[in-house]
Each structure stands twice: as C-alpha cells, then as structure tokens.
Amino acid sequence: DVKVTQSSRYLVKRTGEKVFLECVQDMDHENMFWYRQDPGLGLRLIYFSYDVKMKEKGDIPEGYSVSREKKERFSLILESASTNQTSMYLCASRSGSGANVLTFGAGSRLTVL
Amino acid sequence: AQSVTQPDIHITVSEGASLELRCNYSYGATPYLFWYVQSPGQGLQLLLKYFSGDTLVQGIKGFEAEFKRSQSSFNLRKPSVHWSDAAEYFCAVGEGTGANNLFFGTGTRLTVIP
Numbered sequence: 001d002v003k004v005t006q007s008s009r010y011l012v013k014r015t016g017e018k019v020f021l022e023c024v025q026d027m028d029h030e031n032m033f034w035y036r037q038d039p040g041l042g043l044r045l046i047y048f049s050y051d052v053k054m055k056e057k058g059d060i061p062e063g064y065s066v067s068r069e070k071k072e073r074f075s076l077i078l079e080s081a082s083t084n085q086t087s088m089y090l091c092a093s094r095s096g097s098g099a100n101v102l103t104f105g106a107g108s109r110l111t112v113l
Numbered sequence: 114a115q116s117v118t119q120p121d122i123h124i125t126v127s128e129g130a131s132l133e134l135r136c137n138y139s140y141g142a143t144p145y146l147f148w149y150v151q152s153p154g155q156g157l158q159l160l161l162k163y164f165s166g167d168t169l170v171q172g173i174k175g176f177e178a179e180f181k182r183s184q185s186s187f188n189l190r191k192p193s194v195h196w197s198d199a200a201e202y203f204c205a206v207g208e209g210t211g212a213n214n215l216f217f218g219t220g221t222r223l224t225v226i227p
Contacts, residue, residue: 004156033214040122042203043157043217058214090156101147102215104156 003027004105006091012111019078021108023091030095032074033058033102034066037088046089049074081112115140117206119218126194127226134189134221136204145207146187147215148178152200160202163187174198199225 004025013019025032031050035043035058045058047066055066063085067075074093078085088109092102116139126132138144145164149157161172168180178189187204201222205215 006156040219042117042219045214048214092157101159101162102157104149104158106154106156 004091004093004103006089006105006108008108009106010109010111012113013081014113015082017081017112019081019110019112021076021078021089021091021110023074023076023093023105024072025074025093025103026072027093027095027103028071029093029103030071031093032068033092033094034064034074034076035090035092036060037090037107043090046076078110081110083112086110086112115144115206115208115216117204117216117218119202119204119221121221122219123222123224125224125226128196129193132189132191132194132198132223134202134204134223136187136189136218137185138187138204138206139185140206140208142208146178146180147205147207148172148176148187148189149203149205149217150174150200151203151220157203160189194223194225196225196227199223 007022033048034046037043044060049055049068065077088107090107091105094102118137147162148160151157160176161170163170163180176191201220203220204218207215
C-alpha cells in the first residue's frame with residue numbers, strides 16, 4: 001500500500017513564525033498535493049507538484065509556498081503564519097498515470113496563536 | 114466549473130439501519146466520481162470510485178454508490194450501518210485520469226447511535 005506520511009500531526013505556532021509542514025510518500029508517485037480542510041468548506045487545494053522542482057498553484061495559494069527537491073518529499077511553507085491559517089492540512093499523492101486516485105496522509109493540525 | 118454539493122451536513126442513524134448520503138455534482142463532461150471517508154483525526158480513505166461502465170459501483174466496507182447522469186448524482190449507500198461507520202464522508206469529482214485536482218464537497222458527518 002502507498003503510504004503518505006506527515007511527520008507533524010499537531011503543531012502550535014505563534015503569529016509571524018515560519019512554519020514547515022513535511023510530507024513524504026513511499027511509492028514513487030509523480031504528483032503530490034497539499035490541501036487545507038476547514039469545517040463547512042471541505043478540502044481546498046493549496047498547491048500541487050507534478051515533478052521534482054515543479055509546482056502549480058491551486059485554489060488558495062496566498063500565504064503559502066511549497067518545495068519539492070526530491071520526488072518523495074513535498075513541503076508546505078507558511079512564511080509568516082497568521083491566525084487565519086489555523087487549520088487541518090492534508091497531503092496527498094497520486095501516480096502520474098492511470099486512475100486519478102489520491103492517497104492521503106493522516107493530516108497536520110496547525111494552530112496559530 | 115466543477116462543483117460538488119453534499120446537502121446533508123450531519124446525519125444520524127441507528128446501528129443496523131440503512132444509509133444513503135447524497136452527492137450532486139456539476140460538470141460538463143463525464144465526471145470521475147469518488148467517495149472518501151475520514152475517521153476522526155485521520156486522513157481520507159478512498160471508499161469507491163466511478164470512471165465508466167456499470168453505474169452501480171461497489172466499494173470497501175460494504176458501501177456502494179450509483180451514478181445517475183440524468184440527476185447529476187452519485188449517492189452513497191449501505192444497507193446496514195455499523196457503529197464503526199461513524200465518520201465524515203466526502204464526495205469528490207475529477208476531470209479524468211490526468212487531472213491535477215479533485216473538487217470536494219463540504220462533507221457529511223455520520224453519527225451512529227446504538
């Protein structure tokens with residue numbers, strides 16, 4: 001089975017701090033995604049990457065950046081965290097070919113004080 | 114633009130009762146449709162998917178869903194709910210095998226009472 005691992009399950013940060021959320025997948029998937037999940041809003045795509053060093057903006061990229069230096073790792077960066085970025089962040093990966101089926105990590109719950 | 118509507122925010126059913134969770138989508142072409150389940154504190158797990166062919170699809174954990182093009186619906190069903198089915202359920206629509214995004218509904222939270 002594909003495993004997508006988000007190393008930080010719970011984080012508490014202060015406003016203005018730089019925050020790194022890490023995601024690693026172990027099945028050589030080309031595509032990786034970062035979603036934000038908020039009650040009543042479902043999942044919204046922040047950024048995705050279809051190859052190493054390649055990235056594209058999703059629906060809500062403002063306030064976020066990403067890094068993909070290695071195929072297996074996709075990092076989400078909050079340059080200066082704000083309270084409205086308190087949320088659950090979900091990483092997902094998918095093979096570049098075949099079915100459009102995402103495999104999700106367990107999520108990182110970020111609280112910004 | 115694609116969109117997904119899950120009209121029920123919260124549903125409560127008794128254990129052993131049948132379940133139907135509603136999902137309506139808006140998409141111009143033939144959609145790729147998915148149901149995911151999220152247990153508390155966990156990520157999303159794929160329950161089932163529809164790409165083409167038979168409009169009644171079977172998934173894991175005894176779930177099934179039926180694609181009805183005329184109604185733009187993809188409702189999820191289970192004949193007998195178990196307490197372990199309590200979770201949040203998300204319907205999603207995608208553009209196809211090469212698409213880079215899925216559009217998710219806002220989710221339906223299922224509570225199961227003994």
